[in-house]
Amino acid sequence: MKNSVCVKCGNSDIFENKYKTSYRAWTKISMLTRVRIIERICSQCGYIESYVEDVQKFREQLAGVIKKGG
Numbered sequence: 751m752k753n754s755v756c757v758k759c760g761n762s763d764i765f766e767n768k769y770k771t772s773y774r775a776w777t778k779i780s781m782l783t784r785v786r787i788i789e790r791i792c793s794q795c796g797y798i799e800s801y802v803e804d805v806q807k808f809r810e811q812l813a814g815v816i817k818k819g820g
Protein backbone atom coordinates (compact mmCIF):
# COMPACT_ATOMS: atom_id res chain seq x y z
CA MET A 751 0.00 0.00 0.00
CA LYS A 752 1.04 3.58 -0.52
CA ASN A 753 2.08 5.44 2.59
CA SER A 754 0.34 8.70 3.38
CA VAL A 755 3.59 10.04 4.80
CA CYS A 756 7.18 10.12 3.57
CA VAL A 757 9.00 6.88 4.45
CA LYS A 758 12.24 8.81 4.90
CA CYS A 759 11.32 11.76 7.10
CA GLY A 760 7.68 11.20 8.08
CA ASN A 761 6.46 14.39 6.45
CA SER A 762 2.79 14.18 5.42
CA ASP A 763 2.90 16.88 2.74
CA ILE A 764 3.33 14.70 -0.33
CA PHE A 765 3.00 15.99 -3.87
CA GLU A 766 1.55 13.40 -6.24
CA ASN A 767 2.61 13.67 -9.85
CA LYS A 768 0.43 11.68 -12.22
CA TYR A 769 2.37 12.78 -15.28
CA LYS A 770 -0.64 13.79 -17.31
CA THR A 771 1.52 15.41 -19.97
CA SER A 772 5.06 14.22 -19.34
CA TYR A 773 6.82 11.73 -21.59
CA ARG A 774 7.45 9.73 -18.42
CA ALA A 775 3.74 9.13 -17.99
CA TRP A 776 4.07 5.65 -19.35
CA THR A 777 6.63 2.94 -18.93
CA LYS A 778 6.78 0.33 -21.63
CA ILE A 779 6.64 -3.33 -20.66
CA SER A 780 6.90 -4.50 -24.24
CA MET A 781 6.30 -3.09 -27.72
CA LEU A 782 2.54 -2.94 -27.19
CA THR A 783 2.19 -2.79 -23.45
CA ARG A 784 2.64 0.23 -21.22
CA VAL A 785 1.73 1.12 -17.67
CA ARG A 786 1.05 4.51 -16.15
CA ILE A 787 3.42 5.65 -13.40
CA ILE A 788 2.60 7.88 -10.44
CA GLU A 789 5.35 9.61 -8.50
CA ARG A 790 4.90 10.90 -4.97
CA ILE A 791 7.39 13.56 -3.97
CA CYS A 792 8.09 14.60 -0.37
CA SER A 793 8.08 18.38 0.00
CA GLN A 794 10.33 18.12 3.07
CA CYS A 795 13.29 15.97 1.99
CA GLY A 796 12.62 15.51 -1.72
CA TYR A 797 12.37 11.75 -1.60
CA ILE A 798 10.47 10.32 -4.59
CA GLU A 799 8.42 7.14 -4.62
CA SER A 800 7.15 5.68 -7.88
CA TYR A 801 4.08 3.51 -8.30
CA VAL A 802 2.29 1.77 -11.11
CA GLU A 803 -1.13 3.41 -11.25
CA ASP A 804 -3.11 0.20 -11.74
CA VAL A 805 -1.22 -2.79 -10.30
CA GLN A 806 -3.95 -5.27 -11.25
CA LYS A 807 -3.81 -4.16 -14.88
CA PHE A 808 -0.01 -4.24 -14.75
CA ARG A 809 -0.04 -7.86 -13.59
CA GLU A 810 -2.47 -8.86 -16.33
CA GLN A 811 -0.38 -7.14 -18.98
CA LEU A 812 2.79 -8.70 -17.63
CA ALA A 813 1.20 -12.16 -17.71
CA GLY A 814 0.20 -11.55 -21.33
CA VAL A 815 3.75 -10.57 -22.23
CA ILE A 816 5.18 -13.69 -20.60
CA LYS A 817 2.58 -15.93 -22.28
CA LYS A 818 3.51 -14.54 -25.69
CA GLY A 819 7.16 -15.10 -24.95
CA GLY A 820 8.09 -11.44 -24.75
Ligand SMILES: [Zn+2]
Pocket residue numbers: 756757758759760761792793794795796797
Ligand atom coordinates in the same frame (compact mmCIF):
# COMPACT_ATOMS: atom_id res chain seq x y z
ZN1 LIG B 1 10.58 13.17 3.28
